Amino acid sequence: MDQATENRREFLKRASLAAVAFPLLLNCQSDTLAQKSDDVLSLIKKNAVQTNGEWNGAKDAPKDVSWRTVLSKDADKGEKMLISGTVFETDGKTPAPNVLIYLYHTDIEGYYGRNGEHRHGRYRGWLLTDAKGKYEFQTIKPAPYPENRFAAHIHTTITTKTLKEDWIDNYLFEGDRLISSRERETAGKKGGFNPILKLEKDTGGIWRATRDIQLWSA
Numbered sequence: 001m002d003q004a005t006e007n008r009r010e011f012l013k014r015a016s017l018a019a020v021a022f023p024l025l026l027n028c029q030s031d032t033l034a035q036k037s038d039d040v041l042s043l044i045k046k047n048a049v050q051t052n053g054e055w056n057g058a059k060d061a062p063k064d065v066s067w068r069t070v071l072s073k074d075a076d077k078g079e080k081m082l083i084s085g086t087v088f089e090t091d092g093k094t095p096a097p098n099v100l101i102y103l104y105h106t107d108i109e110g111y112y113g114r115n116g117e118h119r120h121g122r123y124r125g126w127l128l129t130d131a132k133g134k135y136e137f138q139t140i141k142p143a144p145y146p147e148n149r150f151a152a153h154i155h156t157t158i159t160t161k162t163l164k165e166d167w168i169d170n171y172l173f174e175g176d177r178l179i180s181s182r183e184r185e186t187a188g189k190k191g192g193f194n195p196i197l198k199l200e201k202d203t204g205g206i207w208r209a210t211r212d213i214q215l216w217s218a
């Protein structure tokens with residue numbers, strides 16, 4: 001056997017061994033990652049809180065919770081909106097990974113659950129910040145309650161391994177005439193930064209805005 005043939009044989013042998021071993025390695029890694037995120041989530045869920053005997057939201061977070069999610073369906077009427085941001089530690093500078101965010105909002109007529117839906121309606125979801133503290137969700141722009149007394153808003157709780165689930169300032173939308181003076185005065189009190197978003201339409205016609213969040217001391 002010449003050297004070139006031997007080299008080729010050796011290469012093919014190594015390649016076939018790698019083909020068998022590599023998927024196993026990948027599977028092991030993804031199993032480990034899934035296990036890790038399960039562990040984190042179960043620790044966070046220990047800090048889920050009830051109000052008037054009902055779980056606020058963190059308790060129901062699904063196992064596959066990710067740093068990004070979509071609350072609406074493609075067929076839903078309404079203006080599409082994409083909101084992203086970073087969650088920071090108490091210093092407002094250090095990104096905070098593994099922060100569970102729970103969100104819910106009204107539909108385009110200002111209602112939550114109808115026709116037997118969950119009391120928070122069908123526009124509800126969960127996010128777990130990534131290693132850089134990032135999160136992102138897509139949904140449709142909510143409407144104010146039908147009686148038009150309160151500004152359109154998104155309710156939000158934050159839960160971590162060390163922080164009990166707690167409500168932060170609602171997401172509000174600049175230009176909404178129903179935003180109260182109190183909401184403007186207290187903006188940023190719980191969750192830091194400005195929760196009154198300035199939406200800008202991108203070239204695809206989707207409203208976009210950023211909201212960062214600052215954690216507080218346990």
Ligand SMILES: [Fe+2]
Pocket residue numbers: 153155
């Ligand atoms: Fe509400």
